[in-house]
Amino acid sequence: MDETAPDIAFLTPEAIGLELPAECVPGVDANLRLLADHLERLRSFDPETA
Amino acid sequence: MIATLAAEVRAGRRSAVSLAEAAIRAIDPGLEAVTRLLADRALADARAVDAKVATGIDPGPLAGVPFGVKDLFDVAGLPNTAGSAMRRDDPPAVRDAEAVARLTAAGAVLVATHTMDEFAYGFATINVHDGTTRNPHDRARLAGGSSGGSAAAVAAGMLPLTLGSDTNGSVRVPASLCGVYGLKPTHGTLPMAGVAPFVESFDDVGPFVGSIADLRLVYEVLRGAPLAPKTREPRVARLGGWFARNVSPELATAIEGLGIADSVELPEVDRARSAAYLMTASEGGTLHLPDLRRRALAFDPQTRDRLIAGAMVPPEAVAVAQRFRGWFARQAAALFERHDVLVAPATGCVAPLVEDPTIVIDGARVPARSHLGWFTQPISFIGLPVIAAPLLRPGLLPLGLQLIAKPGREDMLFAYAEALERAGLIGVSAPLRASPIAL
Numbered sequence: 001m002d003e004t005a006p007d008i009a010f011l012t013p014e015a016i017g018l019e020l021p022a023e024c025v026p027g028v029d030a031n032l033r034l035l036a037d038h039l040e041r042l043r044s045f046d047p048e049t050a
Numbered sequence: 051m052i053a054t055l056a057a058e059v060r061a062g063r064r065s066a067v068s069l070a071e072a073a074i075r076a077i078d079p080g081l082e083a084v085t086r087l088l089a090d091r092a093l094a095d096a097r098a099v100d101a102k103v104a105t106g107i108d109p110g111p112l113a114g115v116p117f118g119v120k121d122l123f124d125v126a127g128l129p130n131t132a133g134s135a136m137r138r139d140d141p142p143a144v145r146d147a148e149a150v151a152r153l154t155a156a157g158a159v160l161v162a163t164h165t166m167d168e169f170a171y172g173f174a175t176i177n178v179h180d181g182t183t184r185n186p187h188d189r190a191r192l193a194g195g196s197s198g199g200s201a202a203a204v205a206a207g208m209l210p211l212t213l214g215s216d217t218n219g220s221v222r223v224p225a226s227l228c229g230v231y232g233l234k235p236t237h238g239t240l241p242m243a244g245v246a247p248f249v250e251s252f253d254d255v256g257p258f259v260g261s262i263a264d265l266r267l268v269y270e271v272l273r274g275a276p277l278a279p280k281t282r283e284p285r286v287a288r289l290g291g292w293f294a295r296n297v298s299p300e301l302a303t304a305i306e307g308l309g310i311a312d313s314v315e316l317p318e319v320d321r322a323r324s325a326a327y328l329m330t331a332s333e334g335g336t337l338h339l340p341d342l343r344r345r346a347l348a349f350d351p352q353t354r355d356r357l358i359a360g361a362m363v364p365p366e367a368v369a370v371a372q373r374f375r376g377w378f379a380r381q382a383a384a385l386f387e388r389h390d391v392l393v394a395p396a397t398g399c400v401a402p403l404v405e406d407p408t409i410v411i412d413g414a415r416v417p418a419r420s421h422l423g424w425f426t427q428p429i430s431f432i433g434l435p436v437i438a439a440p441l442l443r444p445g446l447l448p449l450g451l452q453l454i455a456k457p458g459r460e461d462m463l464f465a466y467a468e469a470l471e472r473a474g475l476i477g478v479s480a481p482l483r484a485s486p487i488a489l
Contacts, residue, residue, distance in 0.1 A: 008370070011362040018343050018358065027355025028362075035331055035359055038324035039367050045321050047377055 052115050052210050052264040059114035066099035066114030073116035073161045076208045082181035083199040085121050086163040095159045110157035117211040118162040120197045123147040124244035132246040133166040135179040136348040147244025149255050156271045164199030168350040170248040172196050173223045173422035178350040186481050191401035194224035201228040204258045212258045217249050219426025221256040225438035226396035226450025231265045232258050236457045237433030240272050249333040252430050260478045262467045277461045284390040284462040287312035292319035293394040296411050301449050304441050314385050322378045322428035325371035332368045335360025379432040386456040391466045395425050396438050400447035437463045442477040
């Protein structure tokens with residue numbers, strides 16, 4: 001993993017032009033956590049040591 | 051079965067109308083596999099096939115064969131709903147999807163459209179609008195998804211042929227759980243015109259049928275050309291590592307029983323799944339963003355929340371996934387230098403219960419809807435062709451294999467699948483054989 005790589009932040013609802021309905025918040029948050037885990041797994045990849 | 055049905059129709063020994071009528075009678079609403087029964091169209095098309103036969107014109111290699119399509123194929127005169135209630139009032143399609151047109155040009159007769167996960171985002175065919183498709187082998191269980199209605203229709207003997215689509219496993223997972231054959235072709239090689247997209251980086255159309263001969267016939271019609279004749283026996287290996295873990299003991303034993311001497315490993319499969327997951331979320335979310343902005347509450351809540359989160363994936367994250375994809379494809383290509391076919395599970399277990407739609411991964415219960423593609427998602431991530439083949443297990447719930455080749459080598463898949471079927475290792479079990487339209 002490139003320790004100097006900048007963090008990659010997920011976009012906000014405002015940034016994608018979406019007014020997030022309140023009933024969506026728990027589900028969206030859970031899915032964002034899952035996606036963040038997947039991204040972290042990928043960013044820790046080092047082809048040199050794979 | 052398909053070739054035999056078509057031969058009977060071409061010879062005038064059986065009418066296409068009688069086949070269409072039998073298929074219409076065979077529709078079982080209790081399975082929740084059919085969304086629209088197209089009886090008028092089917093009977094009109096069948097009469098046209100019979101008229102050709104009567105005047106000495108060959109209707110084609112699929113003469114009179116009834117078939118159905120997942121609810122995301124354009125069907126002339128009907129809205130393409132892609133499994134969503136919000137699309138039911140869309141303008142009707144002007145013409146059939148190209149894959150549908152190729153089948154009908156070969157004489158096949160469209161009878162029904164089939165249930166799917168909304169917008170194809172799921173592996174369960176749990177659809178809040180159209181219902182949950184039941185597994186014909188045990189109605190208390192899921193059919194798998196997202197093309198679950200198409201797979202269940204063939205498994206139940208309602209239809210001898212259906213079409214689905216596969217993005218991350220949506221043909222292979224339901225084929226495995228319903229015990230029928232399915233094909234995910236080399237990415238981009240079968241026509242996608244008139245198919246509602248989900249993730250264009252991975253989307254492909256694919257058929258479900260009851261035998262490997264049927265699969266070859268339908269695949270050749272869809273691609274518009276015969277496969278090259280076999281020139282040598284395929285070199286086969288099992289995929290170990292990721293593909294040998296989270297597999298039920300009965301499936302592990304069955305794979306062992308195939309007698310494959312070589313075992314190889316693909317590296318970094320967990321990251322391949324992660325990359326496919328991210329790209330799917332991002333492309334799917336972006337595709338549906340206009341509707342999410344306008345009418346989010348009209349979506350199935352589970353689909354909606356996944357799509358919204360996907361739309362929030364930044365381009366930098368997608369770029370990371372795409373870079374990894376190139377590396378992973380090179381690792382797979384290296385394996386295919388020594389082997390033509392790699393064998394892996396399609397699903398790790400039999401169909402989950404509808405009342406408990408979960409599977410066990412690494413000792414934890416996780417949602418089937420998002421995890422049944424555990425073994426399929428890393429393969430379609432790099433566009434490889436796969437035959438989903440049912441292990442022959444009479445009296446037991448179905449389990450399926452993935453037979454995987456390098457891009458463009460479907461001929462090797464068919465050669466190996468035909469050998470396995472001849473050896474009695476793969477094939478369909480009841481309830482398909484109770485089909486009311488079987489000869």
